[in-house]
Amino acid sequence: MAAVTNHNNKPYEPLEYSTEEGSLRIFGFWLFLAADMVLFACLFATYLMYIHHTAGGPSSKELFEVKDFMIETVDLLVSSFTCGLATLEMRRGNKKATIAWLIVTLILGLVFIGFEVKEFTGMVQEGATLQTSAFLTSFFILVGTHGCHVSIGILWMLCIIAQLATRGINAQTARKVFIIGLYWHFLDVIWIFLFTAVYLTGLVL
């Protein structure tokens, strides 16, 4: 771990890297993200395999509404931005601003989940359920796994906000804010690929 010890000799380091434990936990989280990426890759591969296996049910062209998935996409992009601002304010030592941006991020996350639930229930009402076809099974599993990650992220963020409010910004809470930020940005990266491989490709193929 030469890189970690080297880092301690540098003149500037953010609070979250100030202890060896903090640095290692952040690195450990990057490893988790790499593994999570592979998990999503398996789901993407399955989905792309079954994209035309509609078994007489509705196809992607009939189901995907440009307006709906664009709202979800822009909402998640903006939430990734506000989450980045939360990390920035945390590094500036502004507890109130950090909490405020985290709350904005959380609300945008809830809006995203709301739209996704609306999309899913709408599809089920049109008769496009998990059991309809291989295409829809893999669609719901892939998009649903992402939605599940976002939901967990929202609950996690609530806990971090509570800790920040009671303990203030220290080496520990700074590391936690940084890691939830990494998680949230990562979910945005996954959504970019969902947006591309599922929704946009669904309009083309």
Add this chain to the structure above:
Amino acid sequence: MSNEHTQAHASEHTGFPWKHVIGLVLSLILTFAALWCVTSFAFSPALIVTVIVILAVVQAFVQLFMFMHITEGSKVWQITAIGFGAFIAFCVVAGTLWIMLFAL
């Protein structure tokens, strides 16, 4: 290296968060560019899909460098881990499609 860090430090502690705003604007541009490619052109699906996948990869890099601070901390290890994860992810997706869809 340390110079670079002190500069990043200075811009991070005062003033307008330009890096983040640029990251957001780039993400939005890339997203709408991809949508535009899909809705406005009648090229072959293969060409359109290739272009939008490239746009998505560029946008992933915007997130990694503008928001996720991948060049901080244990920089080399983080980039290695994410690079390896991306390589496996690519093999899984491209390999599956290659074998199952194109039946080669």
